[in-house]
Amino acid sequence: MGKALCVGSAVTAAGGAGVTAAALLGAGIGVPAVHAVATLSLLARTRTATGRVRPRLMLLAASVAAGGVHHLVLGQFASSPGGTGVPSSVVGLLAVGGLTVCLGLGVAGLVVAAADSGTTLIWLRRLLDGWMIAGSLLTLSWVLLVHRADQGGDVSGSLLDLGRVGTDILVLGLLVALRFSLRRDERTSTTVSAVALVLVAVSDMLRILLPAPGTWSGMPLAATCSMTGLFLVAAAPWLPGGASAVGVDQREMPVVGVVAAFVPVVVCVLAMAAHTLAGGHTDVVMVILAGSVLLGLGTRQGVTHADHLRITREAAAREAHYRTLVDGSSDVITIVSLDGRVLYISPAVLQVFGYRPEDLVGARLPLYTHPDDLDELMQAVETLREEAEAGTCGPGRYVSCRVRAADGRWRHIESTISHHSDGLMFNSRDVTERAALQAELEHLAFHDALTGLPNRALFSDRVTHALRKRTANTTPPALLLLDLDGFKAVNDSAGHAAGDAVLVQAARRLQASVRAGDTVARLGGDEFAALLEGEAGACPFRTREVAERILSALANPYRIGSTDAVVSASIGIAVATPGITPDELLHNADLAMYEAKATGKGRISIHRPQPRYIHCETSLPAVTRM
Template sequence: MVLERADGGGSPQAELRSRWLYVAGVGQAVCIGSAVAAGVGGRFAQLGLPVADVGVPAAHGVAVLSILARARSATGRVRLRLLLLGLSTGAAGMHELVLRQLTALLRSPTGMLYSAVELLAVAGIAVALCLGVAGLVVAAGDGGTRLTWLRRLLDGWMIAGSLFTLGWVLLLHRADLGGDILATLSDLGRVVADILVLGLLLVLRFAMPRGQRASVTVAAFGLAVFAISDMLRVFSAEPVVSTTIPVTETCSMTGMFLIAAAPWLPGGDSVLGVDRRELPVAAVVAAFLPVVVCAVAVVVHTLSGYRLDVVMLVVGGTVLCALSVRQGVVHADSLCLTREVATREDHFRTLVQGSSDVIAIAGEDCVLLYISPAVRQVFGYRPEDLLGTRLPLLIHPDDLPPLKQTIGKLREEDELRSHSLSRRVSCRMRSADGQWRHIESMISLHHDGLIANSRDVSERVALQAQLEHLAFHDALTGLPNRALFADRIKHALAKRSADSAPPAVLFLDLDGFKQVNDSAGHAAGDELLIQAGQRLQAAVRAEDTVARLGGDEFGALLEGEAGACESRTREVAERLLFALTQPYRLAGTEAVVAASIGLAVATPGITPDELMRNADLAMYGAKAAGKRRIQMYQPQTHGSQRPSWAASDRVISMNKVVME
């Protein structure tokens, strides 16, 4: 038996196939969103309508309606999260509408009303940012320790501080060029908001289970595309146009359509949690990105000939301090986690070592990698002596095929993910003294191979075998009882063929047993029954069956030549009668009893009950004819209401038996 390595997951081919399908699905969603946005934008261009004034607010409206429609089918925290995200998208759409429509209606771009509109647009971006961040915070859940929450708070400040520094530098540069401060602040606010929410989405995406990442991934794609449009609007003096459709507006519409589709993907209505305390390598490296952004912004600002102001120094310094404190928090949390893991390991080690069950881990090729100390008490081995031993060498050879079959089914279920990944098996294992011990094991898959939790059930198996023996054997003589005797007759009739001899059944009743039992006592009567059973067993062949039917009645099933040859049947019956009529030594005294025997041979189509009834009738016929004799059953003749019996013409003495 060779056990393949199993790690609880699907096969590598299946996992690779699922990843390709996932990537293909995301790519298809991006392509569909882009195509829809391009088509809508082209249609607006053909109608002479500006895409910026109609298409982008309409795309925001579609996203809001999609998110709110998804929120109607959700409950609890999921509904609150979707409502906040929908309101955030609506606030961003109102910002677009105000910025595009109202500013276009105003004649003077420098008046007080124009400034108020731009302030309103900036406020819309702030509201959208706050609602979006609140929705993501609700999605993140409320799990984690105090150190985890402190780490999240520091991460949020580092991201916000780095984006604020970058926006402040760009704002100073645009102000120095004589641009509109409020318009620049609005554009930069949108870029900063996009990047901030995108960063939170990416953090949330990597902290989620694999099966619930589709929704956040598509939302992140959409927000990234939307952020690209905002960046193009900030850094491009002239609109970037491809054919008749502005690229910036196409990106905005594509991003909104992807965000509209995100809630309907897997994970869109799931309660998510990011309370993982262990950090992947990517999260550790990503913590330095805000500091790098701040440093690059400050260096570029300095190399451009500008002086450092107080805002840059304060914000950049706080980001650097936050990184230092964050690393200390991560280290402290790691120490706490290490202590907790060590405590749990000690707890489980105590449970394993103190358990009476034998816990074993088998790797590839069935080599034992670990076995608990309980193996010394159960099987007599020292744990270190079994390490490196192949498991099949300890299992009974007859139990290996079903064990291999069970493990094969376990692996199939693991690949299909259709049932629980554990199986209960029973087998025999060789102990240190060379005896076979019956064990019952619960086998499960392990990343190193298999893990088995076994217990010794030898006493239970022995007790069960004893109960089964008592259910089908006589407690006094140890002979089969009536139930087992009838079952043996049934099998004998079932395996009989046209060329084989029919079986014969004898019923025997001890004559004079009651007098012995009353005069010598019940103990002497029991001893007489025991000796009678032993004599009957010694007088027949090994393949024949002798049973105690109850009281002082016995039965015998003769197979083979006994039923085919009448002389052979008579010979066996005479031998049984002779054995039963010999004197019995009972507690220093001698007792003599005789027996009446009824004999019936199976005929075609006869049932076990009919055959036993015929032998019973023949026995009572022998007793009615004077006892101490053998009577063979004769079929009932026409016109007679009771069986006809063979005539007796000889007398049976104690030491000589004459067959009628």
């Protein structure tokens, strides 16, 4: 809509300027003067252009200037050859020379645009398109000229005008052929130039068809059309695309380009048929022109076919290259339709998962995905599917999931899901070893290297989490802190290896003495801790029962080689109270443990901030109270 408005405005403004110039200056002075305006406009645009656009604009400016010289010679000298003293042969020679230079430079300017980029076949096809358009219009013009001769008109006086028509048509044909080499937003200048050349050609044809220059309301029609076209030529280089490089390396041809190739042939056939039906005779020139159009069509089709074969070979080479890259990649590349059906999967799936590619083609998502990872995977797929249906292409999605291999083991997979012309593309990589290493590093960071129990950092996090999730309706957690009595003597007498063996056995006994949901940790040295959740915090008797079980298990002899080692433990118990912090709870348990050690070791002590009475199913035995 915007381009049509721009073209319409340019044509309207140029039409008004052409009518004004024709009324004020007349045909003899006005046409050469407007040629000069167009030449200056092209030269001014040349100063701001770069690259191969500059020689193109300079050649076109020279072509317009040569056309102005041609009109000036005919208008000023030919009208009064006796008054100027210039022989008519010289005038004719100058007129023909100006016309020849105009034609040569104009065609050269557009050929420069076509030949500077792209393959030989492409720009040759463009030139053939231009010739076919020009040849068909030349045939039509010649038919009109012959028809005028058959009607008894002056043919010799119209030959020079026919030369001007030929110039216009040849340049117009090349211009139309090159128009589709530009992007859509850069075609305004080319469209205006085509309209300008059509008006110039109409002006020259009026001089052939009319016995005398026609007028309309006193205005010379031919001169008005010519000046209007030249004003458009002056405006064209300043419109969008006026200084754009013609991208003739475009390989794909639209359907309209294929069908349009037959239009010039149809024009020639219709013109010659109408001339014959009207009783006219067919001469050699007419046959040669029409034959050249047919020859151009045949050559063009051959060039197009050759270019198509070249494109096919290049596409096959690129496909083989990319297939080699895909087949040799360790990543699994999968193409899935929008309805979730597998269209293609790379051969790497056999190496990574153990499945044959042909067995998976046609299957539907999810493919052997772990049930816990299904929601994340299908949510990403659904988001991309909605984007594809809406015509938008957002960024890809990253998904990490587990996939069951053919041997039954779960493989950790990282996949990047992106849009594809056939649906969605998955680029999946096996990161099982990396996931295992990461899990091992995380385990080492939060677990004791000797016993495998949680370390102080993880235990503090578990205590914080237990206190945070506590509500008015849940029982408070209890914390047991214990220290091995007599361990230093074993470690000093039997050695560190024996001491480590005692710690490992103590950790196993401690873990076996609590429930599966409780947390046992080694805080350092021979100091251990246990976090009891559930009814233990609500009833101190339950907590003490667990502590006594631990105390009994740890007091059993430890078999170290051929000898037995005996150690005991002192246990301190602290129950969480409202508002207590993890550090305070651990500190209370530490105070209770030292209280147990102070009373003779191998004992249990419960920390109670203040006396309170708790009713349990079994009476509470006497315990040491701080």
